[in-house]
Amino acid sequence: MSIPISRDETFIEEYDEAIKTPSQLADWQLFKQSYQIAETMKIPSFKDLVAPKFLPHLEFLPHQIECAEKVIQHMNGRALLADEVGLGKTIEAGLILKEYMLRGLVQKVLILVPASLVNQWALELNQKFLIPAVTSGKRVDWQNTNILISTLDTAKSARHRQAILEQDYDFVIVDEAHKLKNHKTKNFQFVQQLSKKYCLLLTATPVQNKLTDIFNLISLLKPGYLGTYEDFIQQYREQKRKVDEDPYLKQLISKVMVRNRRSDTGVHWTKREIETIWVPFTDQELETYHQVEQFFKHNTAISSITYVREFCSSREACYLSIKKWIQQQENIDLPVVKDLLAAIEQLPHHAKALKLVELIKSSDEKFIVFTEYRATQIYLQWLLQQEKIPAVIYRGGFKKGKKDWMRQLFQNHAQVMIATEAAGEGINLQFCHRLINYDLPWNPMRLEQRIGRIHRFGQENDVKIYNFALKNTVEEHVMNLLYNKIQLFENVIGHLEQILSDLNLPNIEREVEQIFEESKSVGESKIKLDNLTSVIQSYQQDNEAKEHLL
Amino acid sequence: MITNLHDFLHQYFTIHDCDVITESNTEMTIRLTRELDQVLMNRPFYWHYMDKIGRVGEPMSLYLDTSTKKKDNKKEWIHFGSPRLQQIFHHIKQNARFTILYEETSGDIKTPLHPWLVTNIMVHYRGKQKKESIHSIGLQLINGMMKANMMKHLDAFTMDLRMSDYSFTISPIIKPESGFKRIFHYLENSLLDEDMQWVEESKKALREEIQLLDYFFHQQEENKEILEKEKERLTERLEPRIEIEIINAGLFYLTEKSSQAIIKD
Numbered sequence: 001m002s003i004p005i006s007r008d009e010t011f012i013e014e015y016d017e018a019i020k021t022p023s024q025l026a027d028w029q030l031f032k033q034s035y036q037i038a039e040t041m042k043i044p045s046f047k048d049l050v051a052p053k054f055l056p057h058l059e060f061l062p063h064q065i066e067c068a069e070k071v072i073q074h075m076n077g078r079a080l081l082a083d084e085v086g087l088g089k090t091i092e093a094g095l096i097l098k099e100y101m102l103r104g105l106v107q108k109v110l111i112l113v114p115a116s117l118v119n120q121w122a123l124e125l126n127q128k129f130l131i132p133a134v135t136s137g138k139r140v141d142w143q144n145t146n147i148l149i150s151t152l153d154t155a156k157s158a159r160h161r162q163a164i165l166e167q168d169y170d171f172v173i174v175d176e177a178h179k180l181k182n183h184k185t186k187n188f189q190f191v192q193q194l195s196k197k198y199c200l201l202l203t204a205t206p207v208q209n210k211l212t213d214i215f216n217l218i219s220l221l222k223p224g225y226l227g228t229y230e231d232f233i234q235q236y237r238e239q240k241r242k243v244d245e246d247p248y249l250k251q252l253i254s255k256v257m258v259r260n261r262r263s264d265t266g267v268h269w270t271k272r273e274i275e276t277i278w279v280p281f282t283d284q285e286l287e288t289y290h291q292v293e294q295f296f297k298h299n300t301a302i303s304s305i306t307y308v309r310e311f312c313s314s315r316e317a318c319y320l321s322i323k324k325w326i327q328q329q330e331n332i333d334l335p336v337v338k339d340l341l342a343a344i345e346q347l348p349h350h351a352k353a354l355k356l357v358e359l360i361k362s363s364d365e366k367f368i369v370f371t372e373y374r375a376t377q378i379y380l381q382w383l384l385q386q387e388k389i390p391a392v393i394y395r396g397g398f399k400k401g402k403k404d405w406m407r408q409l410f411q412n413h414a415q416v417m418i419a420t421e422a423a424g425e426g427i428n429l430q431f432c433h434r435l436i437n438y439d440l441p442w443n444p445m446r447l448e449q450r451i452g453r454i455h456r457f458g459q460e461n462d463v464k465i466y467n468f469a470l471k472n473t474v475e476e477h478v479m480n481l482l483y484n485k486i487q488l489f490e491n492v493i494g495h496l497e498q499i500l501s502d503l504n505l506p507n508i509e510r511e512v513e514q515i516f517e518e519s520k521s522v523g524e525s526k527i528k529l530d531n532l533t534s535v536i537q538s539y540q541q542d543n544e545a546k547e548h549l550l
Numbered sequence: 551m552i553t554n555l556h557d558f559l560h561q562y563f564t565i566h567d568c569d570v571i572t573e574s575n576t577e578m579t580i581r582l583t584r585e586l587d588q589v590l591m592n593r594p595f596y597w598h599y600m601d602k603i604g605r606v607g608e609p610m611s612l613y614l615d616t617s618t619k620k621k622d623n624k625k626e627w628i629h630f631g632s633p634r635l636q637q638i639f640h641h642i643k644q645n646a647r648f649t650i651l652y653e654e655t656s657g658d659i660k661t662p663l664h665p666w667l668v669t670n671i672m673v674h675y676r677g678k679q680k681k682e683s684i685h686s687i688g689l690q691l692i693n694g695m696m697k698a699n700m701m702k703h704l705d706a707f708t709m710d711l712r713m714s715d716y717s718f719t720i721s722p723i724i725k726p727e728s729g730f731k732r733i734f735h736y737l738e739n740s741l742l743d744e745d746m747q748w749v750e751e752s753k754k755a756l757r758e759e760i761q762l763l764d765y766f767f768h769q770q771e772e773n774k775e776i777l778e779k780e781k782e783r784l785t786e787r788l789e790p791r792i793e794i795e796i797i798n799a800g801l802f803y804l805t806e807k808s809s810q811a812i813i814k815d
């Protein structure tokens with residue numbers, strides 16, 4: 001077989017001159033050092049990456065290595081990383097970046113991520129990948145900083161925009177890249193204008209609504225690769241039916257996109273076992289529950305749903321919020337309110353809270369307990385303390401140092417961590433494998449985030465999730481109709497974000513609230529809730545078919 | 551192979567006459583020389599200005615941390631792949647391309663030194679994917695003997711830029727220029743014996759990609775230019791080829807004893 005072989009003629013030309021110039025001659029140590037560098041940094045095989053050798057403390061999953069190899073060897077370092085949620089897109093991006101840096105191909109790097117993820121990116125790149133990345137602080141020097149992590153908003157702002165566009169980047173990463181799906185936005189145009197050699201776009205939802213989403217993303221990576229926007233629309237929108245069947249388009253997309261699904265990662269996922277714990281209210285509690293409901297039904301101006309939900313969580317949550325409501329009222333039937341508050345005050349410990357104590361006492365395992373309300377959080381902490389169960393609390397609003405401290409206390413000393421919703425993001429608690437949803441969020445995405453704190457890579461045990469729900473209350477309807485029906489606990493959600501956005505249901509929580517507010521009877525709310533879940537369910541199936549395209 | 555980055559850097563700065571203070575086995579402070587300041591600190595205007603006003607100028611210091619865990623010690627963290635290390639590697643490569651070295655001898659007996667052409671080569675296999683192999687080949691310039699793994703053989707020897715007293719060199723019979731040719735020739739022959747499946751795979755990938763492009767652009771007269779450019783870039787990227795690059799090379803004058811030892815090894 002013939003193969004062109006080129007010789008390093010330049011070297012030989014220079015050799016003759018250099019050898020006569022003493023200043024150009026290297027001493028023995030330096031000569032050896034140069035050879036050592038070459039030996040250390042060489043790429044020994046077609047298939048393998050060099051980066052893992054330099055990161056012995058990291059254990060990569062097979063699909064992450066494959067992804068990095070594909071991007072580097074087949075995609076020329078320009079790719080859309082579209083793994084499903086939780087498969088480690090950040091790890092893949094870090095690995096690719098490291099590989100290019102080790103090969104000496106990349107020095108200047110810009111990483112654009114959502115504000116909430118800036119610190120996490122910095123932490124991961126520094127600690128895991130030994131990449132000296134810094135975040136763009138108040139005084140940021142775009143020119144002289146090599147590896148910068150910033151937000152799209154900061155970068156495109158009038159203050160920084162020009163300075164950034166003047167730089168030549170070897171590598172640009174955009175996380176949550178679905179924000180670039182519209183080519184008419186400032187975000188899109190800004191990223192398009194960046195001078196960049198290699199580029200990674202990260203998103204779990206490459207197609208949110210339309211096929212043009214992916215067209216735009218790919219056009220950032222390889223302009224002209226899918227023709228012009230107009231061509232694309234003409235060719236693919238008109239013959240909508242044919243999109244799935246167009247093997248060329250599919251092949252083209254597969255050459256710029258890596259999309260791993262959990263099911264085909266081949267990695268053993270520990271199981272998640274779900275148990276719903278039905279808790280009955282005492283008669284006294286149930287009576288007060290109806291009292292709250294009735295009271296607000298009579299004050300037609302506002303909905304009872306918020307207060308009823310709070311009542312299902314703790315007396316404290318409901319009590320505080322009624323008090324707050326009173327303060328805002330001018331004409332108010334005081335005796336009735338006083339009765340109501342008195343009734344709440346007289347209640348014994350909350351039925352769910354007692355159940356919680358019972359469950360935790362029956363086990364030596366660590367538990368993370370999620371609640372929607374701060375008042376409940378404080379109440380539960382107090383109650384557990386009375387029961388001599390060591391517990392820590394955790395809130396999203398804590399400073400970073402305090403968060404780390406709480407996490408450590410939980411790992412080393414406490415049995416229970418009580419967290420509010422805001423804690424859902426950005427903390428890994430793989431050492432714990434019992435989770436209690438003390439009350440359920442009405443937004444399934446938030447639920448998945450909660451579970452994702454413990455059920456993720458690195459979790460070696462099966463995960464057990466307990467869902468508390470009160471019988472004969474609004475919680476029962478939500479549990480049966482919203483959660484059980486679309487099997488949200490069993491299915492790893494992944495797709496749901498996309499489904500909700502496709503169905504134009506960005507705020508499902510509000511949807512559910514509205515159903516309860518507007519329905520005149522329990523029966524009516526049940527039917528409406530049932531309708532809502534049916535829509536999601538049918539779309540779920542529909543979508544599975546559509547997904548074949550990608 | 552670099553097994554200890556800290557030691558490697560220590561050696562690098564010492565070779566370049568910098569004062570190195572080692573605080574621990576992962577932390578060091580280096581007082582740079584003017585030469586290295588100019589290479590590493592990226593401040594040409596400062597030195598230009600100093601020269602202009604006739605001042606000596608003050609080289610900066612580097613504070614490096616080579617540990618794998620970043621500490622909050624105000625030191626610059628340096629590791630494989632970091633820009634600073636890339637810069638240093640680049641500097642070494644640029645300055646260690648050529649040499650003439652003499653084996654150190656002692657005593658007062660006249661010792662002849664035999665010339666060797668030592669060539670360290672990186673072979674780049676470029677196609678759909680990329681890999682590299684390294685060859686260190688020595689050619690005895692008197693009798694044409696060729697030896698592989700030359701750097702390994704030489705590792706234990708003490709070599710110097712200056713010839714020791716009482717040593718004298720024997721002139722090469724084979725000129726270095728034709729020495730290189732022999733080495734290339736030998737290497738190329740051995741490359742042709744290797745498995746060539748990757749070549750076939752790359753050619754196939756290139757054909758497929760071009761087909762895809764043609765399909766996608768076939769109706770678009772106005773995009774002809776993009777198409778041609780894309781094709782060019784594809785060919786650049788996928789067309790299989792081998793490039794032979796010389797990492798560094800030089801004349802090594804060795805005693806007869808050492809020469810024989812290498813040849814027999």
